[in-house]
Amino acid sequence: TEIYTLSLHDALPILKLGYLALLTSQGVPFMHGGEEFARTKGGNNNSYESPDSVNEIDWMLKREHLDLFKYVRDAIALRKAHPVFRLRTRSQVQSRLHFIENGNRDVLMSTLDGEGVPGEKWKRVCVVMNSSNEKDAIVIPPGSSWNVAMDAQGAVTEPRAISGKLTIPRKSGVVLYQ
Secondary structure, X not given: OOOOOOOHHHHHHHHHHHHHHHHHXXXXXXXXXXXXXXXXXXXXXXXXXXXXXXXXXXXHHHHHOHHHHHHHHXXXXXXXXXXXXXXXXXXXXXXXXXXXXXXXXXXXXXXXXXXXXXXXXXXXXXXXXXXXXXXXXXXXXXOOOXXXXXXXXXXXXXXXXXXXXEEEOOOEEEEEEO
8 A cells, every 4th residue: 555645735736626526516515614724633533632732723824825715715605606506405406417428537527507596697507627636637518608617726707708628727627607
């Protein structure tokens, strides 16, 4: 068995990808306080009886990992603004969520049908995640043109439309909408 360790700098794209998966998935997301800026509790996964030195929040980490904090903030805001990420029943999820085969085992692509979801402004959403350690992925989202809501840097504030091929950098993802 090979032991694999990463520096926190190298782990940040993986953390962002994990938060994108968590916050665009159905169900109730669960996060510990402070993990949105890389709080780890020193690897202690059951720190109930541990001292304050383990459980305290080091607020300097927020400044140090502000990029991660902003990304998680943007993903939470996206989830809160779009009910299509918070469907209530199994039948709603089964009828609206579709996984798209793309021929790349490192890429997960899915669409969500937002039409008719109360409070939803988007007709359709496409989430693409590339888990590759080494390679960017080239994908073709289904259908015609899409607008980019979120990319590897976070929320996209200037309108950006794409059609055809799209490059997803390694260890990152994108949220598109129509």
